[in-house]
Amino acid sequence: MKINIGVIGIGRFGINYLRAFNQLDDANVSWICSRSRNTLDKAKNELGLSAKATKDYKDILADKDIDAVAITTPAITHYKIAKEALLAGKHVIVEKPATTSSKECEDLISMSKRKNKVFMAAHIHRYNPGIQKLKEDIDSGKFGKINFIHYTHLGNGPVRTDINALWDFFPHTLTICNYLFDQIPVSVSANGACFLREKIEDIVAVNLKYKNGAYVTATGSWLYPFKRMDFVVSGEKLFAAFDDYAKKEKLKYYNNAPKMKDGKPTIEDKGYMSPYIEETKPLVLELKHFLECIRNNKEPLTGGEEALKVIKILEYAQKSLDNNGREVRVRL
Secondary structure: OOEEEEEEOOOOOHHHHHHHHHOOOOEEEEEEEOOOHHHHHHHHHHHOOOOEEEOOOHHHHOOOOOOEEEEOOOHHHHHHHHHHHHHOOOEEEEEOOOOOOHHHHHHHHHHHHHHOOOEEEEOHHHHOHHHHHHHHHHHOOOOOOEEEEEEEEEEEOOOOOOOOHHHHHHHHHHHHHHHHHOOOEEEEEEEEEOOOOOOOOOEEEEEEEEOOOOEEEEEEEOEEEEEEEEEEEEEOOOEEEEEOOOOOOOEEEEOOOOEEEOOEEEOOOOOEEOOOOOOOOHHHHHHHHHHHHHHHOOOOOOEHHHHHHHHHHHHHHHHHHHOOOOOEEOOO
């Protein structure tokens, strides 16, 4: 039996949700919602949808046949819509950041438990086959101790008006790094700059320190000529380079890590190899997991508690950003 879905927000990324749900045999998109009638008509025509369309998401929540909703609206609306959806007895998956405060996230966690409904944050890279493969090989010891990660996430828009670049880009950074290290950072520092509007940083640089001694330096901005999401993992035995926009060989392992010999650093370049990774799109795998959690009444990999960790760390990073990059201890 198919799970009836309502997708609230058919913008740049919402249309991807429609395409992904269409690939899943047990999903039935019954409703779509957008503030623009033209957007709704275009989505239905392009994808051949028979779904009902509305400009008011409350129409979806009022439909007793709807089992779950996917929320891909602006970040500042996530809490309100997700809360109303849970109160209406719907399972919920919401785009990152799930909320814009830890207090709001805690409220949604409590409500989902009371209603016995799935509440899942769409931290897409937790479901990325390349990142999962990298995690597997880190855990197997291939890399030895991880020294640092250099992370870059940039694009030519979309320029947000509701949140800054920290809250837009760094939910991904934290999801990936916390997953790879299997722990949260012990401290964070953040700096940024506002160019288009006051008090909304268009570029943010974040440094994370982990208990195991690992260090992460990351940059996020929407003021860039093209899309870029990549990172390098520096291990004592091996390097890894991941490029999310690469057409092929998204993940590469370089066997040229410097080594000490007779007290002197030496480098032997042995080229690189690219491990096999599944080609299924992360969004399809993420939504498949969401449906499995609904069917089996289980906690998602990126459920409320995982979302809360990310949001709390973002709050610490925001505190640092507001204080000219002062290093802030993370205490969850």
